[in-house]
Amino acid sequence: MTTPVLQLPRHISHSSRESLERCAKQYFLTRVAKAPQTPALWLAGGSAVHEATEAYDLWTFPPDTGEEFPLLDYWEGCFNGQLAEAYEEEEDSNKWRSSKTEPIEVWRAHGLAFVQSWIDWRERSPWEIWTTPDGMPAIELDVSGKLPGCEVEIKAFLDRVFWDPVLKKLVIVDLKTGKRAPRNADQFGTYAALLTAKYGVQVDLGVAFMNRRGGLGTPYDMTEYTPEFVGGIFGKAWELIQGYARDGSFPADTSDCFLCDVKSSCHAQNGPLAHLYDPASPGYGTRF
Structure with a gap:
């Protein structure tokens, strides 16, 4: 029997932080163990x-x-x-x-x-796609980088950044093809802080474009989402990941597993692949 050697990723993102908060086991299986994910x-x-x-x-x-x-x-x-x-x-x-x-x-x-x-x-729409100071159109814009209070890189790609020529504001827009609008401003806030840190610009608003409705959702004010504020949030998340790694725990939250794409590798769900990917499985590390 051999036990797999696992390495923590050296970056974090909004989606991985959401996964961690929703279920630490899901975070571990997708981001650390690299368990196979059922297509959706x-x-x-x-x-x-x-x-x-x-x-x-x-x-x-x-x-x-x-x-x-x-x-x-x-x-x-x-x-x-x-x-x-x-x-x-x-x-x-x-x-x-x-x-x-x-x-x-x-x-x-x-x-x-x-x-x-x-x-x-x-x-x-009168909005214009913003051009970065280095001449790049803000289309699928990579703003990955480090923020104060977080020792690892925060990965982020912005769907679009627009300039509103009427109100003279920068607006981050994220396309959503699902039926539900964002629950809060956190995704946009993460993007705004990274954009500010990379280019030194003030971001005013973040809003989802709801493709099913063909229009914008509720706009969120970005004032409070400074690099320091967002960096502190991600720093705490990274500390939590490191703590779970030291304990070898990454606890599972089984209250809502309907949309989980790694159930087949989760011991809490009696997944058939759990012995390959989940340290909680009694047969973890076994190869057949």
């Missing part, structure tokens, strides 16, 4: 929407050639590419996590409409 159709579709909208914004970013954006071709290419990646992870699409009301062919149509809703909004 809604994630494949959402990623394809992000890819296609990014392509549109880059296509129309100055200097705009005026040529029509080939929406259908881009959408089909993005969606089929995401499906191919999911099939590589699990050949049987019946085992994917998905909604009964939104199978693949429904997503194929809905996803196209979600991209079109973004295009329609972009065409009527």
Whole structure:
């Protein structure tokens, strides 16, 4: 019997901090143990929407050639590419996590409409895609870096940053293809602090674009989300991760496992792969 040697990641992100708060075991299995994750159709579709909208914004970013954006071709290419990646992870699409009301062919149509809703909004909105001081369009912008109070890098990629020429404000926009709007401002606050730390600019607002509704959600004020404030939050999360690692615990929260994509590797869920990935399993480390 051999026990796997596991290394903590040397970075953290908003999504990994959320995972840690939701269930430390899920964080461990996905981020540390690298357990296999069951594909989710809604994630494949959402990623394809992000890819296609990014392509549109880059296509129309100055200097705009005026040529029509080939929406259908881009959408089909993005969606089929995401499906191919999911099939590589699990050949049987019946085992994917998905909604009964939104199978693949429904997503194929809905996803196209979600991209079109973004295009329609972009065409009527006065907001302009912001250009960074180093000349980069703020489209899928990498603002990863360190903040005061957190010793590790915080990873973050911003869907878009816009300049409102009327109110003279910087606005972070995150595309959401799900039905639920963000519960709070934390994601935008993380992004705002990192953007400020990297470029020295003040971010005024953060808001979700709800692709299903074709419009913006509730805007959040970014005033309190300074680099110091956000860095302190992530610093505490990193300390918690290190504490769990020292104890070898990473406790499981089984109150809501419906959307978990690593249940097959979780001892608390009697997962068939738990002996390979979960130290809580009596057979952990066994190879057959």
